[in-house]
Amino acid sequence: MLEALGVSRRYGWRWALRDLSISVSPGETLALLGKNGSGKTTLLKTFTGLFRPTEGVVRLHGEQITREAKGRIGLLSHEPMLYAGLSIRENLVYFAKLFGMESGDIPARVECIAETLGIGERLDEPVRVLSQGVRQRAALARALLHDPEIVLLDEPYSGLDPEAAGRLTNVVRALCEHRGRIVVFTTHDLSKAFEMAERIAVLAGGRLVYEENVENSSEEDVSASFDEFPGGLA
Secondary structure (H helix, E strand, C coil), rough: CCEEEEEEEECCCCEEEEEEEEECCCCEEEEECCCCCCHHHHHHHHHHHHCCCCEEEEEEEEEEHHHHHHHCCECCCCCCCCCCCCEEHHHHHHHHCCCCHHHHHHHHHHHEEEHHCHHHHCCCEEHHHCCCHHHHHHHHHHCCCCCCCCCEECCCCCCCCCHHHHHHHHHHHHHHCCCCCCCCECCCCCHHHHHHEEEEEEEEEEEEEEEHHHHHHHHHHHHHHHHHCCCCCC
């Protein structure tokens, strides 16, 4: 289980997260919704261990996030985290080595993940010439390359055309079905949240203001939680 317990995070005088507690179980997909500045990205980065909570704790299977645990997490952030002067293949090989993958396994894994995401024919193109959509898929390939136990996706559908979005949806579903991974993604698209997730959580002003299983919820319920806190929370 991945869990945040009483987590608060402050940037200077501003609180990005306030006393937030939430957990995600293996095999579960959680959609995080909220307006810009609500704390969604901060929560994802706190889950990875990139940000340390000002208060509270983040745990994976009951233990605090360690350096070893970070290697079991795949993160797709707003920044692609790819080297623009290198090709997609060169980037993926480089990151595979950073992830500690066996050298003999890397070429096949790079080809496989690229084909899955529809960029197999673009592997030898430098990142700097790629469109936003292709760059997004290359960044997703980097995040999934090491077969992570936990997948954190920050606005994963941004810049994707319908075909690429469909591929991503299939990949996320396969991730959850295979060995019970944890998937958490942020989105502004309410319909996509209901399509992809088992559970939906809404943040406002760094606080959790709504949490419910999709089967017990509706788009009207979620929309109402936005209306209840139109200006966020202090």
